[in-house]
Amino acid sequence: MHKKLLIPGPTEVSPRILREQTRPLIGHREKAFSELYGQITEKLTRFFELPADCKPTVTTSSATLWFDIVGRSIVKEKALACVNGAFAERFAKTLQACGKKTDIIEVEWGKAIKPEMIAEKLETGEYDTVTVCHNESSTGVRNPIHEIGKLIRRDYPDVILAIDSVSAMAGDKTLPKEIGCDIIFASTQKCFALPPGLTVSLVTDRAIERAKQVPNRGSYTDLAEIFEYEKKHQTPFTPNISLLYALNKRLDLMLEETYEHIYQRHKQMATYTQKWAKKHFALFPEPGYESITVTCIKNTTGKSVQDLKTKLAEKGYIISNGYGKLAEKTFRIGHMGEWRLSGIKKVLKLIEEIWELKN
Template identity: 30%
Template structure:
C-alpha cells in the first residue's frame, strides 16, 4: 500500500471480490521491486500488480519502470498504474516501459477541473479485458473501445472538460513534454532545497516526487494548522490524509503552478511557521529555492 491511494487500490479490489496480496510499505517509502518479484514467483496466479506512479498522499514516486521490467516477463500478470497525479508531471512512457493500464484524472497535471478520468490499455491488457468477469456497465472498456473507434463515447460524456482537454493538449504539444517535465523537476529540486534550508524534514524518505513535495510538520506544530493559516493568505497547500493527518503538509508544483507561485508559497510558509512557533530565518527557504530556479534549465 504505502499511502492512502495504495490502500484505496486494495479496498477497491476487495469490494469487487478480488483476492489481494497486500504488500505493506511504510508511508513515505517506495515499494521494493524485488519484493514484488518474489511475490509473483511465489504466487503465479497473481493477475495484476497495482501501483501508484505518484502516491499523492506521501509524495513518493514508486519505481514504475522497475516494476514493469518484472511484469513484462510474466505473460499472465499485468501492471496497472494509477497515474492520477503523475500523468503530464514526469516521464511515464507507457509503451517503452511496458505499462499495461494507466489511469489518470483531469484535475492534476492535466490542469483541468475535476470530473474526467482517462485510461489507456496495452495489447496485453486488452486480452485481460476479454476474460474479465467483474461486474461493470459504464466502465466496460470493450464497449468504450467500440464507440471510440467510431469517434464517439459509449455514454454521455463531460463535454465541457473534453473541450478544455483539447486546449490543454494543444498547450502541452506547443511546449513539448520534455520541457514541461524538466520544469517540474527543477521546481521539485527548488522545493526540496527550501525544505532543507528551513531545517524541515521531507516526509518522502525515498523517491520524492517531481509533482508535489510532502514535508513533516516540525515538532509541536499541527500540519492542519499550517494549511489553515496558509489558506487565510489565499494559498492552498494540502494537509496529510488518514494516518498522516496533522503530521505533514504538502506543496504541489505541477501543471500551471509556476516559479512565482512556488516562491510566494515558500515565503508565506516561513511567516506561518514562525507564527506557529517554529523559528525559521525569513527568506532562508526562499533563497535556497531561488538558487535552484536561477540556474540554467
C-alpha cells in the first residue's frame, strides 16, 4: 500500500505528473529541448510575476546546491548568515566550507529572525551577502522575509539577499518584486509537488553581475555560466529532462490554480492545523511566525511520537517526528503541494483516534 506523505518533503506527487516523466528523451542541445526549457522559464516568469531584471533558472540538483552556489558565486568578502534552525545552519556552514568568511546571527530554535537583528549587523558595513531561511522546516518557523528584504533594499542596496525558500516557495508568498531579494530558491519535492531532483531559483541581474566579480566559482556552482546558457534556453550540463517534462506540466496546473489561490489553500490548511494543534497540544514556533506549509507541534502528551507514526503508517499516512534534537519533543505535519484541507482533516482525525484525544 502506498503511504501518503505529509512530511515536510518529499510530498505527494499526483499520477498525472509522475506519468509526464515517461515521455521519450530528447537531446539537451537540440531545438526541442530549448523549446521545452523556454516554456518552463516563461511559465516561471509568469507565475512568480518576475520583473525584467529577475530571471528564473532550473538546476538539476536538490536545493542544497544553491547553498554552494551562494558560497562559490555570490559571497565576495564576507557573509552574514541568519540561523534559527537546522537548514539555516547548514547554509551558514556551507558558506564557510566554500572558504568564505561568515558571521552568524543565531537565535534559539523556534524563534524568528527579526529585521532589527540584521540591521544592527549590517550597520558595520562588513557584509556583502545575507542569507536567510524563509521557512525553517526543522522548527516550523516562518521568517519575515518581506520585512527583511525591505530593510536591505532600503538601506543596503549593494548587499545581496539570498533566501532558502525550499519548503515554502510555490505555497507561501515569494514574489521577488515584493520581497526585494536577489536569489530565492526551492527544490521541487516540496510545494511544487514534484519528485526530488530539480531546484527552481529566481535570480536578479544584480546577483548575476556580482557572480562575474567573484573568482573561483567552480563549475556546477558557477552562477554566471548558468545564466550564459539561459540566454539559449539551455543548461550548462545535462539536465534531468524527464523531470523537466513533469515541471512543465505542473506549472500549467499551478498557473491554472493561480498564485493567490495556491497561497490561500496553503493558508487554509495551516490555519486549520494550527487551531487543531493548539486545542490538543501547543505550537512550537514563536506566535505570529508559524509556517503555512509545515506545522511543528509540541508533544505535550508525553506519548511516543514514533509509536504514533507507526500506527498512522498502518492507516496509510506518514508524518514526521521532530527534527534532530526536537525528536519526540515535537512532531511535524507537512501540508503542502497538492494537499487539500479535506485530506488534512482526515489525517488529523486519525491522530485524534490513535492518541485518544478528547474533543
